[in-house]
Amino acid sequence: MKVPLKWLGEYVDINLPAQELARRLTMAGTEVDAILTTGREWEKISVAQVVGVSPHPNADRLRLATVELGGEQMTVVCGAPNVAPGQKVAFARLGAELIDGHSGQPTILKAAKIRGVESAGMVCSEKELGLSDSHEGILVLPEDAPVGMPLGQYLGDTILDLDVTPNRPDCLSVLGIAREVAALSGGSVREPPGDYQELGQPIKERVRVEIADRDLCPRYCAALIEGVQIGPSPPWMQERLVAAGVRPISNVVDITNYVMLEVGQPLHSFDFSLISDRKIIVRRARPGEVMVTLDGTDRPLNHDMLVIADAKEAVAVAGLMGGAASEVSENATAILLESANFNPASIRRTSTALKLRTDASARFEKGLNPELAMVAIRRAVRLMLELAGGRAAEGIIDVYPGKRRETRITVTQERLRRVLGLQLPTPQVRQTLVSLGFGCRWVPPDRYVVRVPYWRTDVHIPDDVAEELARIIGYGELPTTTLSGAIPPAQPQPSRELRERVRDILAAAGMQEVITYSLTNLESLAKVLPPEELSQRPPLRVTNPMSYQQEYLRTTLRASLLETLASNLRHAQRRIALFEVGRVYLPRPEELPHEVESLAGVGTGDQPDRWRQPRGEPVDLYDAKAYLELLFNRLGLAVSYHDSEDFALVPGRTAEVRLDGQRVGLVGQVHPRVAASFDIEQDVYLFEVNLETLVPQVGKPRLYQSLSRFPAVEEDIAIVVDEGVTAAQVQAIVEAFSLVQRAALFDVYTGPPVPAGKKSLAYAISYQSLDHTLTDAEVDRERRRILERLSREVGAVLRG
Template sequence: MIVTYNWLKEFVDFDLSPEELSHRLTMAGLEVDAMEKLGDGLDSVIVARLAAVDSHPDADRLTVCRVETGTDTVQVVCGAKNHRAGDLVAFAQVGSVLPGDFKIKKSKIRGQESMGMLCSEKELGLAEESEGIMILPPGLALGKPVMAALGLKDVRYEIGLTPNRPDCLSVVGVAREVAAMVGAPLGLPKFELVENGDDIRGQSSVTVDEPGLCPRYSARLIRGVKIGPSPEWMVRKLQTVGMRSINNVVDVTNFVLMELGHPLHAFDYNLLRGGRIVVRRAGEGEAFTTLDDKQHVLEAGDLTICDAEGPVALAGIMGGQNSEVQPDSVDILLEAAYFNPATIRRTSKRLGIHTESSHRFERGADVNMARVALDRAAALIAELAGGTIARGAIDVYPSVLAERRLTITARKASEVLGLKIDALDIKQMLRSIGLGCELAIDREDGALYVTVPSFRPDLEREIDLIEEVARLGGYDRIPVTMPVGRSLCHLLPEHQRQVKSARDHMVKVGFSEVINYSFIAPAALERIGLDGQDPRRQMVKILNPLTEEQSVMRTTLVPSVLETVAGNLAYRSLDLRLVEVRPVFCVDPQEELPREKARLVAAMCGRREPEGWAQNGQTVDFYDLKGVIESLLEQFRVGSLVFDSSRSEPFLHPGKSCTLRVGDKILGTLGEVHPRVLGNFEIESPVYLADLDLEMVFSLAQSHPGFSQISKFPDVYRDTALLVDESVSAADLFEKIQGVKSKHIENVVLFDVYRGKGIPEGKKSMAIRVRYRSLEKTFTDEEIQAAHGRIVATLCRELNAEIR
């Protein structure tokens, strides 16, 4: 928001210096981003009179002027054509420095001496473009600085307002704050509205089909106006606040917008079909061309101002070409309305149109200012453009918006601000900014009842009023205190502790955690080979995805992890240990929301050991990842684990993968990624991957088994090599040994598997080592032989094994 020092003084009588005013505004929460002194440094540009204007003897396009300054008469050579003897002009004396660091010097132009320069508006920084020199109004005193003589010596403030302060998007709004600072009354602009035309109700009407989106719509009719340039004072005022002059009628709407903060719009009444206004929603796909000559396709949620046949304006945003005020317009229908902020914000953002009008309506205009602004603008149009104002105004306001009533207590304000504040002080401060405030005589806690006016839509709760007290009293009065904190210790929920434990374990064994987006592309499941019947194909779609690559919630972590592996390999990071522990989102036909399940996917590739002179160059294989997963499940004490090679996943290599299960409970899968899948991700080296259902793991996790006594007696080993069928697995051996009831078996290890010379076709040799120990005594050789004999006999009988 841009305001000027002189404009503020029209409404408030104050003696603050420009610098002090800037500081006080900032301290009141209206931060001054920039302060510019208009006309500063131009005191040497003075009012002068042209005593004579003669043609240059040696140049047809130049004139030689005799310039009276009030104390002297000098000669100046000028290249303009719009001046004549007797005109008052802006004369830059020798030594003057004009905007752009242009210094005026004594010179000779085509043989004629020139003792200064006659300035144009552009050269003085008063306009972007100008034709000819600046001709001043008559009656100004000679020798007086031009900027002071024209009232243009001013200070411009650019205030950075927060979105919750729409009340300060006007000169009057900022003046209200200044009045509160200095304790002076606020004066509103005075005007006389003369209604000397026919009654407006016989000439026009307003129908509001959407009162929820447009609670109030007011209009006035001015007939017989003459469109033309605005007077100099209005042009200057608009320029000082960054607006350009268009014509007298449009300038009035912009002037009142900046003065009172309420947007208005002027329609050419004779271009309104049916001469009436209808406020309705746009039709879906309806086309509309705005004043900036851009065509927009509207949606059903957009609010439009229409005549009898179609849209003539986007409500609260911009008018249309089909009702624009033209140079030959003679009748004006003037609009002042209040629109629902959310509606204007939604349409403005969707169409990419941001205007001074939409800026104010989006933040919340003052519904009660609509009629004031309408009458003020109508009076100014009649004054500047002539015409007659129709008797009466159309004011459609079916449901008056009630003012909010809040309560504030001195006790709460004192506690929050750390100050001792009296209820009477609060009352005085809140009243100074236009809030109604009365002591609550029915309460004993220093409470006040506060009536919030319609120009303060941001005040909704007691804490908002306390903020007003803080800034009006001065933020610098609030004492500096150290924050008081409390240390709270809360245990994480069990599920979160288990997820954290799984994550920590994987990091402990050398894996790096990766975090990918929970959104993937639907085609990602095709890359890992899932068929159309796989339940993971049922995915939750994002209503408004950023890209197609992130349009569904993932039901598996595998594509994301393989994408991460591929990216790392592309950057020559070849030895990878990656893990992702994140939820997946599975559609449940019985539930409205998807089920969220924690899963763990780990991937390994590259060297088994770090590169170095003492390390071998072997690469990881299936058993490296199998050992990692076994250690993870061992941490959760998941027992009776079976690696079932008879079934797997389509993205894993058949014959080099397996399913992990406990009984009929599936924990996940493990194995080498299928070459076809690797090709889909442009991965050329083998990758080993494990995909675990952590929810199932947690459900099978067992409590700590407790502690047992350490034996003080020595252990005894027995090794046995068995010839078994090729189909017999190590798990089969361990299962049978476990079935031999012996409390003295401490450990069983498979330490050798051999196929080759001396081993019959279809057979293999498996060597096991069994360790025995007792808590009560040292075993004799006979006892060990008997115990080990039972194990060997069981294996020979149930697995058709033979001792080698």
């Protein structure tokens, strides 16, 4: 909402600088986005009077105008047809910046001879001044314009650009802002006059109005003015409309817009001669009904939409836009003026359905009080008679099925204190509310009865009154305290704690955390998930995505992580290790999706050497595993790794991570085909962990193992097994022996002299007892048993 200060000043004395006014409005809830000033660009342009007009000696269509400005006279060449002696005009001296009348571009006025006559400046049109597109003639200023005054001073204005919150439709009007200003600066409001003479026939004999759907139209007021003369509205009104951002059209249309901006009530004018049977019916649209609106668009209507119709057809979409058929043209002489109130939700639904938002719908959908309709129509009729002539019919039609009771709220002193944290003195409460137009009666011993003015449709409950008081007094004036009540008992948050620990561990391990978008697309998901999974459990889709790239809720972190890796590889060929902890969204029938906290990591590139150069050793599966081993170690979870397969990973280089027999994650090399689909041409390793499955397992305190006071016996054993035997199998067997305190694999070897198809595994074994020093015999016996069992279970042979 744009509010020109000159206009605002008509309803309230402005005794504050614009900056301070803006600050107070902002603090009180109506944010001033910008303070605009017009006229600053009008340097070297001032008010002048035309003192003589004579023909141009060399051109029929040009004339020479002599203007006077402050004792100085100048003669210029003028092409405007409407220049006449006695006029007050805007005169630009050489060097002034103007808008070129033809090109619309800014230009500097230079000295020029036009058809042999030197022109000392220019008498400007509205377009040249940037006021409007009108270039047919010069701008004629009001007769009382002071000659010699800089135009910026005379016509310029300061405009507040306000960001009005949806609860305050009253502030979508200059009068509404005036009421705020009055309350915030101690002034009083001058209501615009709405009285006029009714010289015409009784309106009841001329028009009938019927509301068929009373739930959607609480009030409909209509007035009739006959004998009007359509023409441009006066400059002062046009200036105000332009300053407020509305294009002037004609006096009748401008008046409806002006009153809407002035008091906040949208109005509509019909050419009465085009209203069939002189009858207005407010009804729901008929199925299949179509209407052409003022903007020339065909509007298919339906039964949920309210229309204004005459005896034959719809003539306006209620509260949104009039129909082209009954538009007020320049030939209109009788104007039927509508000022109505419509159901806000219905207006909003219709506006959404038609994808049509207008200044009118923006006000109606926020809920106006029906009382406003009568105030506005009287004001508009008065302006019509003043500016377009004609006679007003006697009376105003007022169909008012939705009359409401005035809102009265009982507010206790105690409630105000509880909400605001301070006890306001009674006189301050009353004075503040009265300054906003509220009524306030103190009812001893402890309460107020507050009467809400009709224009405030947002105040219903005592806390609303508290806000009114606080915002006018100033939030800064309220006390500042700290919470004093009991701190609620702590609730465990294992899932969150686990997630944050995981983040810390992986970052400490040298991985970079990333956060990627939750929405992705099917193509990306299809790169990393098997087709049957996508078809059997399709991801959730957004009905109104911003782009097809972000249409589906991800069911895996893989795709976005690989995309992030790929985009980083484009400008950095080096070792990269990324992880993300985030949710994936698994659909469930008739329920919100299961949002699973997940972890995924990817790594690629060469290990760096001493000088951070690639060492020529690309990361491999065991680098990826290292992160998981560190993670599970730090979390105190004993997991195992098992050969596995996955759509996106290389067979034989994929391991499933199990915890107590349950699958909790996966690690492996991304299949080169999959990597290539992300434009990655190098080896990439990936791991995934379902954090949710870990939650019940973590957080258990680790049990202490006592330290032996007796010496350990260390020895190395190398065995030869089939290549198919895994290290984990051997490890498990060795560790199962009670005297084995530790068994560390330190070499894996294939090749001669180990026979083909076999491998050698070497372990450093530490034997130790908690209660005595082991003898050589004991160690020998234990070793023999280990070898026997290895031989029995995995066919191991001691390597000689």
